[in-house]
Amino acid sequence: MASFRFSLGFGLFTLFLSLIFTLYIPLSANAQSLPPAPPPTSDGTSIDQGIAYVLMMLALALTYLIHSSSIL
Structure with a gap:
C-alpha cells in the first residue's frame, strides 16, 4: 500500500x-467588459416573409396554369 508523503x-x-x-481572481472580476452589441437593424423575418409570399404566388400561378391546361 503506497502512502502519500506531504512534504513541506x-x-x-x-x-x-x-x-x-486569491489575490488575482477578484482583480480579474473587475476587468473591463466589452460594450453590448448594437441591436440588429433587421431580424430577417421581413425577408423570410417576402420569400414566402413570392413562393406562394409562384405556387398559385403554377396551379392555375396546370388546371387551366387540363380543362382544354
Missing part, C-alpha cells in the same frame, strides 16, 4: 499558489 516544499508551493489565485 509542496505545502509551501500550494499555499503560495492559493494566495496568488
Whole structure:
C-alpha cells in the first residue's frame, strides 16, 4: 500500500499558489467588459416573409396554369 508523503516544499508551493489565485481572481472580476452589441437593424423575418409570399404566388400561378391546361 503506497502512502502519500506531504512534504513541506509542496505545502509551501500550494499555499503560495492559493494566495496568488486569491489575490488575482477578484482583480480579474473587475476587468473591463466589452460594450453590448448594437441591436440588429433587421431580424430577417421581413425577408423570410417576402420569400414566402413570392413562393406562394409562384405556387398559385403554377396551379392555375396546370388546371387551366387540363380543362382544354
